Amino acid sequence: MNTVLPAVGAMALTLTLAAPASAQVTPDQIVATYADIAAAKYADSLTTAQTLQAAVAALTADPSQETLVAARTAWLAARVPYQQTEVYRFGNPIVDDWEGRVNAWPLDEGLIDYVDASYGGPTDANQFAALNVIASPQITLAGQVVDASTITPALIADTLNEADGIETNVARGYHAIEFLLWGQDLNGTGPGAGERPFTDYVAGDACTGGNCDRRAAYLTAATTLLVTDLEEMATAWATDGAARTAVTANPDAGLIAMLTGMGSLSYGEQAGERMRLGLMLNDPEEEHDCFSDNTHNSHYYDGLGVQNAYLGRYVRTDGSVIEGASLSDLVAAADPALDAEMTGKLDTTMTALGAIVTAAEGGFAYDMMLEQGNAEGEALVMAGVDGLIDQTRTIERITTTLGLDQIAFEGSDSLDDPTAVFQ
């Protein structure tokens, strides 16, 4: 349930904020910054994905340890801007409807390629958890025989992804590519990430894992899809793009989208689904970037995205800065103490997420932190969780202080016509 959500009448802001004037920022300026930052983040995600695509082409053309490592490095770099865009989910339907194509997680990777025997087979929830398309030129889905003899972007997008209507049948996006570059991480909560050998892409007798040509075709097709998908979203936030227009046409609705994205990502998604649940399951597969052991960075840049959205400032991959009128300015004008509370809590969260990065870079990987009974790991992860939960409370407070809860409220169907729903 998204809460502070769309459906908007105007008013409230002007009412609430009319009093403390002087060089005050306006909602339209704030949402313009928000849209400009989105455009820059998706453009950066696109260029880094294109670099990844070139690296994948080099890997498949000439498989070697060097080309494999180069492709992995390009994937890691591509995650930096992308994770910072996640704060645009939840509040923006255009992003939310699209997101599953690029960053769906968790995945039953046995759908795509070979897995270790410990992975198991079909589950209660997913009959195709171990389908292994790369080894199967012909597959049967929901009683239909599917020709998978050539692995194309269309096959992945239209047939394999979410096959059987199951969300964990993730056939595309960053995590499918991650699996094809790293392979399963079979080290459990011990040190080490996935160790897929470059020979999984070598043609002929030297091929390991079988079907190297099909694996290369899959990796190439999935990377092509990622680039295409990111092009679409970069366009949506560019001048006159639909996602930009959706937030700028009605700036109050745009502010609600901003706060909804910040709160939903902080609480339900990152603190809950991605961090605390994995910790409580003690399962190394319950980490966001489980094949590459890059989870510490994914969490960090997700948190940074929330902070960007509030402060109206983003550092691009080339080092240049996009900044402008911010929510922080608006809140400071209405209630300086509340702005200080928000900036302070965002800082606290970033310090906690930064500590996870530092520990991981020092050899204490995120999956090791999830180990049963590992008190140090639990303390690191829970500090991040606590920070995210705490900042969500302040995001709610801001929504109320700005009068945005009442705006969202006035637009709800049930209140417009309470009797309609009982007919």
Next chain:
Amino acid sequence: MIRTVLALSVLSAAPVQADVSRAVTDHILPGFAQFATHAEALSATAAADCTPAAVQPAYQAAFDAWLGVANLHIGPSETGALSIAYWPDDRAFTPRALTALIADPASRDPATFAEVSIAARGLFALDMLLYDPAFAGYAAGDATCTLVQVVSADLAAQATALDAAWRDAFAAVLTSAGAPGNATYMTGDEALRALYTQLLTGLTFDADMRLARPLGTFDQPRPRMAEAWRSGRPLRNVVLSVKAAQGLAHALTDTDLPLTDAAVARVEVAASRIDDPAFQTVTDPQARLLVDVLHQRVAAVEVAIDTEIGGALGIAAGFNALDGD
């Protein structure tokens, strides 16, 4: 005179007053106490005889009691609820974790059991151990029987701790909202919004998870995605959860809630028409239709509460745990 005032107040739809203290005292704390009592009884039962036939009734009673407070995910329940009821389990962690515990005696040491994966703890671990053919064929003395005792004792310990944490600490945080030094709820409205959010989120969970998942699509219903289907609880869980929401709604406000009560009554009627309480017959179009009707009725309760409480008090729900994917 009094009569006149009453009549006027009804006519002018007197502003609804919220009562967080009453919700805590009359609804929440008794709910946790009751769950603790039943969880302890379950543990005692399992300790005496851990075979499925002996333990199942106590498990059912404990699950019933849990639904009185399962919608609450704040304070001690923010994390505490997760290790009591880990569901859904789309990646089948529960059977894998239980299998590992059965194979390794050291891993099920009661002293350290609170550290094991939540997939192997709480009510859903028992659902599988006591009802799934892959586990429930055990006899007294088997490793699985011991594991049932350990899981039950751990559940009782969790229930007792949760009861105490609410009673001795978090109840006061809610009821002292707005007082100096209360950093969690800075105003009375914040505590009210927190409870209101729990109320609506619980109903959303009923509709989106407990019902929409097994309903699937018309062409592809998914009976195995029903909650606790092994122990035949899907329908009962929905009804008890909705009744708990109704109870909290009444405790939270001082006026009649005719729309809400009528909507809940419709839920009960819809529930009474469903033959299979486990929702395993949703593959039959007729049976699926009846579950679909129940789904709509539950959604209508949410709207009624939104109108009668949210609208009357001028509050919107805050963020909740279902906001993610």
